[in-house]
Amino acid sequence: MRISTLSIYSNATSQLNTLQNALARTQTQLSTQRRILTPADDPVASARALEVSQSKEMNAQFATNRASARSSLITVEGTLQNAGNLLQDIQELAVKAGNASMLPKDRELLATELDGRLADLLGVANSTDGAGGYLFSGYMATTQPFTPTPGGADYQGDQGQRQLQVAASRRMPMSASGSAIFENNRTGNGTFQTQAASTNTGAAVISSGSVVDRNLAEAGRDYKLSFEVSGTPAVTTYSVVDTSTGTEVAVPGMTTQPYQEGKAITFGGLSFDIKGVPANGDSFTVEPSQKQSVFKTVSDLVAALRAPSDGSGGKAALTNRLSTALDNLQQAHDNVLTVHASIGAHMKELDYLDGAGDDLDIQYTATLSDLQDLDMVKAISDFSQHQLTLQAAQMSFKTMSGMSLFNYL
Structure with a gap:
């Protein structure tokens, strides 16, 4: 069978190109340490790797959201701690006011001190998150939640509760509405x-x-x-x-x-x-x-201390009003502690979600490694084989292309 010179050159060029491409691909795999360079290399693994990569990125975003939620909850927790301390101080002042030996001027001093505590409590209720938003105004983050009135304070926010997606199936509240904290207080003994x-x-x-x-x-x-x-x-x-x-x-x-x-x-x-x-x-x-605002409770307490309390009837009226105020203050304090406890529970849950998120990230990384990572030993062996094959092909082509009868004349 006769083989034309054109056929020899065409076949040799095609084979050399194929071997060079194989060598170049293996070299690229070694430099990137990736088995899949294009989806065509392994369509199934490429599709699966894309899904896992998206899940991994979402898991990373959830971790960022959890960090933001934790920061907000820490701010709210500190604010509720201040509110609880203020209510404790107010209760102590109310108990002190029940001392039968106190004179009207002494109770006036206590009333003045309670005015300051009321202003402090109102300031706590109007706390911000450091970014210009109010903590306890619900969805109306730019609206000051409480405005002072002669009988206490009016709530200007809504009943919303801002939430953040912290896991695939978990949305966590980052605060509570001011109404639920400072106004949702049962009077009396709660019943x-x-x-x-x-x-x-x-x-x-x-x-x-x-x-x-x-x-x-x-x-x-x-x-x-x-x-x-x-x-x-x-x-x-x-x-x-x-x-x-x-x-x-x-x-x-x-x-x-x-x-x-x-x-x-x-x-x-x-x-x-x-x-x-x-x-x-x-x-x-x-x-x-009934439900009563803690600001009205403190305002009523101040009014009771400034009301006349002459005679046995006046002292009994003062005692009854102080008793009512103490009951209502205790209910308000318990409500703040309940919300405070729920914030602590949310922060504990974030710790568990962080642990679960870290485990997921490890799983996603391992899965991506199985799908995409290169077997370095096999790749180096393939690279040496392709290199040797290419060199042999080049030498054989050189030999064949140099054959001529004129070499023997």
């Missing part, structure tokens, strides 16, 4: 509230009470307890009316009940006692707990 009428002239003081039957207590009834003093010697009796229905609550067979100082008064699943001597016509109310 019902006892109060003395403002027209009372006697020296009776009512306790906060407790729940003895929660099913009855949660019925949400309003009661009024009225005293009557009659006869010689004076006999004090009382009657209880369910103002929700207008019916009288009485012991069977008795329209009125004798008053005994300090004896528990129980009805409707509620129990409390009254100490001191009530005057004829004095009354007390028992109502379901």
Whole structure:
């Protein structure tokens, strides 16, 4: 069979190009340490590597989001700590104000100090995040959440709770609305509230009470307890009316009940006692707990300290108002502590999510390594083989292209 010179050169050139391309590809693999240089090298592995790379990048973004969330939660935690300390100080001042030996000027000094505490508490509620946004205004980050009023403060934010995606299936709140922290406070003991009428002239003081039957207590009834003093010697009796229905609550067979100082008064699943001597016509109310702003509670406390407290009736009125304020302050403090605890729980969850995210990152890196990384031993062996093959082909082509009968003449 005869082979033309053109065919020899064409075949040799094609083979040399193929060998050079193979050598160049192996050299590129060695320099990049990547097995897949183009999707065509391994379409399935390339598609899988793209998916894993996207997941890895999303996991890295979640880690960044968690860092941002942690920074925000740390700021909120510090602010709530300050709010809790202020409420603790206010409670201590309220207890101090109950000292019977205090003079009106002493209570005025306490009221002035409480005015400062109220301003401090309002400043804490209007704290910012360092970037110009308010912590406790909900979604309305640029709106100051609380504005002072004569009776406390008005909330200007909304009920929203800003959240951040911190994992594939977890959105975490970065704060809480100011309404939930500073206004969502139950009055009294959290179930019902006892109060003395403002027209009372006697020296009776009512306790906060407790729940003895929660099913009855949660019925949400309003009661009024009225005293009557009659006869010689004076006999004090009382009657209880369910103002929700207008019916009288009485012991069977008795329209009125004798008053005994300090004896528990129980009805409707509620129990409390009254100490001191009530005057004829004095009354007390028992109502379901309502939500009240902590700013109103402190404002009412200041007003109570500045109100006249002359005589036994005035001192009893002050004691009743201080008792009411202390109950409400305790509920407000407990609410702040509850929100504070939830912030701590979120930060703990972020720690767990960070650990899970680190594990995922290791898994994604290992998967990408399996899909893309180069087997260096095999690549170096292939490179040496391709180099040797190319050199042999070049030498053989040189020999063949130099063959001529003229060399033998």
